[in-house]
Amino acid sequence: MGRRHAATDPSYPRWVWIAAAATVALLIxxxxxxxxxxxxxxxxxxxxxxxxxxxxxxxxxxxxxxxxxxxxxxxxxxxxxxxxxxxxxxxxxxxxxxxxxxxxxxxxxxxxxxxxxxxxxxxxxxxxxxxxxxxxxxxxxxxxxxxxxxxxxxxxxxxxxxxxxxxxRSAIVVAMPETMASALGWDDQAPSWSDVFKMAGEQDVWERLGHGEWGKFKFGKASPLVSTAGLMALAASYGAAGGSVGGLDAMDLKASSLVDKVRAVELGTSHYMATPEHFLWHAREADDAGNVAEFLSAVIVDEKSVWDYNRGVVSEDGTTKQAGPAPKEPLRAIYPSDGVHVADNPAVxxxxxxxxxxxxxxxxxxxxxxxxxxxxxxxxxxxYRSIQGELDPGVAGTGRYAQTLQPLPLPKAETLAAMQGSFPDVRKRARALFLVDISESMVQDPGANKLQRAKDAVVKALDHFTGEDEIGLAAFSHEGDGPLQPGIVTPVAPLKSNKADLIAKLTELKAVEATPLFEAVSRFAGEQAKGYKDDFINTIVLLSDGKNDTRHPGDLGGVSEQLSHQNHSTPVLVFTLAYGPDADVPTLLQIAKASGAHYYDATDPNRLEEVLGELVTSF
Structure with missing residues (x-):
């Protein structure tokens, strides 16, 4: 979604990191x-x-x-x-x-x-x-x-x-499952960057090509303020929209016609994540389940990450690597015909x-x-490529590296500043529902209990959104054998029109009794799917500190099946956040995985605000 936190603090308001990004880019x-x-x-x-x-x-x-x-x-x-x-x-x-x-x-x-x-x-x-x-x-x-x-x-x-x-050296490439690259003919003839973005914008492209079983074209990008791959992806978006990926410095980046074209390019993004490693982790999960297409059609990453993936190395958090067997379907590194940016790995x-x-x-x-x-x-x-551009033959083969590169120049400082400063305006909007567990366990801590901390963290997280993002609030619990309550608290609507109401009603939430986790996820994911919008990133942010403790309708298998089915045609990304040491981590992991989203760990309640700030950058 592009709601990127400041480099050092994910809780900073959006205006802080926008100003910082625009300023520091002047020196790049x-x-x-x-x-x-x-x-x-x-x-x-x-x-x-x-x-x-x-x-x-x-x-x-x-x-x-x-x-x-x-x-x-x-x-x-x-x-x-x-x-x-x-x-x-x-x-x-x-x-x-x-x-x-x-x-x-x-x-x-x-x-x-x-x-x-x-x-x-x-x-x-x-x-x-x-x-x-x-x-x-x-x-x-x-x-x-x-x-x-x-x-x-x-x-x-x-x-x-x-x-x-x-x-x-490491080139920034478009990585795709090989069968998908082959279906497009890109394994034999590289597309231009314009071709890449055009294809991502055709959500029914796989059905048109006889592969309806692959669902929508799912295209991932990383943050342009956190990741080099994300920054170069944004430069490529502007270049494709303006007709020259190597000629950004000659463009009027504020021209309304160009801005509108960039917005159209960004609509092809399924969702943004802080780093490319997040995408590759979920791609591997989908590959292990037998269908990588359920999560990924293409993602912009560095070529070294493609080599890692193809040899069975992935990372859930970008820090801790996990090595296993090679994936059933390797990724193909696509080098667009009009050139690629190259990360130079400088030491100082x-x-x-x-x-x-x-x-x-x-x-x-x-x-x-x-x-x-x-x-x-x-x-x-x-x-990596050596400083002389040489490759290890085994690495090049596994990573599907091109032997030679057509490097793109880095844009001038003022161009980078204009692009980064415009990102909140051009990136794809989010349609997000905050879904908060209000069971009794949320208020059992002395002092500032978990429910109060959750309220405070959600209010801060709203600073990462713009007025055009559509945000809503729901909560879940129940008493005895009664129905799930309170349900929808503030309907999903443009934040510029409902922010005050959302915060006021969030403040009024009180803990009830039980945790109908499966019923809540199933119900609200279904409602989000009914209101699905192609030009938005449709998502739920789930905060829970416990486990399903009710005989209300639903179980983990049924919820997972529902989310997987929705992900095929009306994907609703359910980002889960385990809040407190008693949270049902395996269940929350499975819910996120089934929806194609990411799980976040705040089992240390003191990290809730930091983790939620990072989570909402992943739409």
Missing amino acids: VGGAFVLRALIFPDSTDGPSAGNGSPPSPNEPLAQDSPPAVAGSSPCIALNILTSLENADMARALAAEYTAKPRNVDGKCVTPEVTQEKSGAAAGKVAAQFPGVPAGDRPAVWLPDSSAWLQIARQGGGNTVPGEGTSIA VLGGDWVDSLQRSAAQDFLAFALTEQGQNVVKASG
């Missing part, structure tokens, strides 16, 4: 020069990247030359902060680096890698890691795009010096006063290793 232009230098290493147009331009494809890489004997203990602690996407590569580089003796000013070196969403990491770097002990702060930052270096630099003074050293030694001279020397030694032939072999084995 530096990243364009870094990416241009990476993609065109022989070019003299613009400054070199970080510690020097990468070598040309014909220039041999330096050889790693470790000392004969490692330095003495205690070792220099080298903390490295990465994005979610490239954390595995950074850990592999660290392991290979420490496999040989290292001696920096007479000391051994111990790299330690941590990971964070790109937008959140940029905010922490800019703020110089408030509340984090100096010894735990990173000396090296390795996001997946130079854009995040510029964003952090805007608010972080000299914390991010220079442009960084690009150590790997941070300039904070917590980075002492020994750590700085160790960081430089580590980055020098990353650019050697041995380091670049690790890069390739980790699913």
